[in-house]
Amino acid sequence: xxxxxxxxxxxxxxxxxxxxxxxxxxxxxxxxxxxxxxxxxxxxxxxxxxxxxxxxxxxxxxxxxxxxxxxxxxxxxxxxxxxxxxxxxxxxxxxxxxxxxxxxxxxxxxxxxxxxxxxxxxxxxxxxxxxxxxxxxxxxxxxxxxxxxxxxxxxxxxxxxxxxxxxxxxxxxxxxxxxxxxxxxxxxxxxxxxxxxxxxxxxxxxxxxxxxxxxxxxxxxxxxxxxxxxx
Numbered sequence: 001x002x003x004x005x006x007x008x009x010x011x012x013x014x015x016x017x018x019x020x021x022x023x024x025x026x027x028x029x030x031x032x033x034x035x036x037x038x039x040x041x042x043x044x045x046x047x048x049x050x051x052x053x054x055x056x057x058x059x060x061x062x063x064x065x066x067x068x069x070x071x072x073x074x075x076x077x078x079x080x081x082x083x084x085x086x087x088x089x090x091x092x093x094x095x096x097x098x099x100x101x102x103x104x105x106x107x108x109x110x111x112x113x114x115x116x117x118x119x120x121x122x123x124x125x126x127x128x129x130x131x132x133x134x135x136x137x138x139x140x141x142x143x144x145x146x147x148x149x150x151x152x153x154x155x156x157x158x159x160x161x162x163x164x165x166x167x168x169x170x171x172x173x174x175x176x177x178x179x180x181x182x183x184x185x186x187x188x189x190x191x192x193x194x195x196x197x198x199x200x201x202x203x204x205x206x207x208x209x210x211x212x213x214x215x216x217x218x219x220x221x222x223x224x225x226x227x228x229x230x231x
Contacts, residue, residue: 008100011065011093015104019048020058021067021094024086026157031073031081032056041148042161045141045168059084067093116182120204124190131183135176142172 003012023035023043030038032055039050050058062068067090073081086094112134119127149165152158196205 005101008096008102010097010101013061013065013097016048016050016054017058017061018094018097018101019043020055021062021086021090022098024062024068024084025091025094027086029083029085031083032059033081035059035084041151042165045145045148045171046164062090065093066090112179119186119189120193120196120206124186127186128183131179131186135179138172138175138179142169142176145169145172 004010005012019039020035023038024030028034032052036050036052036055039048039055043049059068059070063070063084067087068084069087070082070084073083112130115122115130116127145165145168149162149169152162152165193205197208198205
């Protein structure tokens with residue numbers, strides 16, 4: 001069994017395990033394939049796009065902890081597939097997790113912005129193309145999220161999933177506007193970059209070595225002034 005946290009009583013499992021167990025809390029006996037399909041039209045927009053191997057690894061872990069049970073399906077044409085269902089202890093565990101586990105702050109992990117941040121390694125034209133390609137991908141995701149949100153409307157049990165899908169649709173619309181703004185900002189940034197240091201070690205401009213320490217010290221001093229009770 002998973003060891004519970006002494007403060008919250010929440011079993012010590014990774015967030016991906018809780019995501020799979022929460023999907024099982026829809027109270028349907030399902031296969032790993034079914035859960036993968038569910039994740040593709042729900043979790044993939046806001047949290048996680050699992051592979052089949054990840055899904056089955058999490059199911060095995062949940063079964064070992066007694067939070068899920070499984071059986072081989074012998075009732076239809078898909079004989080031999082394994083079906084999973086949440087157990088009573090699984091219901092208690094996932095409810096405890098939802099109600100008592102701390103909610104971690106969201107951390108943005110954005111592959112496109114990673115390229116933009118280190119744009120000194122390439123050209124403005126290449127950056128703009130990366131962003132245009134990103135906008136095309138975002139447009140597809142916005143459209144698909146809208147379709148899935150409308151489909152979820154037909155099942156009352158998906159009420160909260162449906163409003164998350166609507167949020168995803170609005171998120172991708174905003175993402176498109178932000179990406180377009182970045183395209184508009186690139187030319188100005190490239191002009192500023194021309195004033196950066198150049199040397200014989202690299203063909204590209206780069207920050208002045210050691211400058212980050214000066215900036216860090218300045219930021220620390222400003223933060224200290226903001227939090228000084230005497231002020």
